[in-house]
Amino acid sequence: MEKIRIGVSACLLGEKVRYDGQHKHDSYITGTLGQWFEFVPVCPEFELGLGVPRETMRLEGDPENPRLVTGKTRRDLTEPMLAWCSRRVKELERENLCGYIFKSKSPSSGMERVKVYPTGGGMPVNKGRGLFAHAFMQHFPLLPVEEEGRLNDPALRENFIERLFTLKRWREMLAEDDSRAGLVKFHERHKYLLMSHSIPHYRELGRIVADVKGKRLPAVQAIYHAQLMEALRLRATIKKHVNVLEHMAGYFKRQLGPDEKQELVETIASYRQAHVPLIVPVTLINHYVRKYQEPYLGQQYYLKPHPTELHLRNQVF
Structure with a gap:
């Protein structure tokens, strides 16, 4: 399968581009996800030309419109960073990204x-968004985005990856049968x-x-695409x-014998009660799909929305 291209903060891939000359390598991203995804690394500070190592920076002022200021010299880098962000997001249009971490x-x-x-x-408030992240999300409002820390949450991880694979299928449909x-x-x-x-979105x-x-098909496709990604965010x-x-x-009322019906009912009930993960009833239904x-x-992509090897439906919630 052709790998899915996504943008990733360069330090998460092991590149030593952080302010202290180090990285924040994330082995789940490069190892597990790396089997299925191709990464486009980006580091705003490094690409802006601030060097490694460099002064620490922080956001100051209005959380809705903060300034980017260096810690010691108090240099205001807001305008240079915003100008770079504006150029970089336009460059990323050529990368055909399906998402970003x-x-x-x-x-x-x-x-x-x-x-x-x-x-x-005074005390900071946790209400800000990085300048590049904000620019990217405004420029690509329909692309799935996440942070590496949030990928530790099984539900958020599955939602993000499911959206990436669905978007890839959407683009393949447009390319193959428009x-x-x-x-x-x-x-x-x-x-x-x-x-x-x-269900309302469906x-x-x-x-x-x-x-x-x-109606003009491209206009209908654009509306469908926007509603599709909105639905999958839920x-x-x-x-x-x-x-x-x-x-x-x-669908199996007529094919299943009494024991098979009982097994399916009990398996779904066990999932409802959070005794087994979703993969258990899904595997059983997949078995009946093949058998009958x-x-x-x-x-139906519901039965396999992403590679089984990613183990995304193996958690009990």
């Missing part, structure tokens, strides 16, 4: 909860994946697909997953 707490690359210090002194039929097929194959995040996306006749919960699993179980050759479920 930022370095947490960084005054340039922190995605959220970055410390912002009052101008006149037609109304291609859009319909994409929506059908993502039915249960969408339902696991938001229904709205269905209306968009059904109402495409007589957390998939146990309750939502159970609803999907029960819908899928209904259920064609509609066989094409």
